[in-house]
Amino acid sequence: MKVSLLFGKSIAVTRSRNQNSVLVEKIMDLGGNPIEIPTIKVEKIQNNINLENEIKNINKYNYLILTSKNAVEIFFEKDI
Numbered sequence: 001m002k003v004s005l006l007f008g009k010s011i012a013v014t015r016s017r018n019q020n021s022v023l024v025e026k027i028m029d030l031g032g033n034p035i036e037i038p039t040i041k042v043e044k045i046q047n048n049i050n051l052e053n054e055i056k057n058i059n060k061y062n063y064l065i066l067t068s069k070n071a072v073e074i075f076f077e078k079d080i
Contacts, residue, residue, distance in 0.1 A: 006032030014039045019069075042070045 010033045013020050017038050027034040045051060055078055058064065066072045 004031035006030040009033065010035055012037050016040055016042065044074055 006027060008031065011027050013023055013027070013034050013036050015023065015038065017036065020034075020036060020038070024034040024036065055075075064075075066075055
């Protein structure tokens with residue numbers, strides 16, 4: 001039987017609790033001990049006129065870089 005590289009290891013999971021369930025489960029499946037330390041809280045920016053204008057004029061850009069799952073979800077909630 002092969003021993004998992006995570007067996008007996010404690011691993012801090014800093015994602016918010018509502019987003020970390022898959023990662024926590026995977027760590028446990030691999031024999032690790034996930035320690036939930038939710039240090040990240042995501043909040044939507046409300047009523048940011050400059051941001052809204054840039055999104056409405058998105059066609060003037062060649063590239064759009066979204067740096068997180070949260071950014072992708074929030075971006076696609078916009079009515080563009």
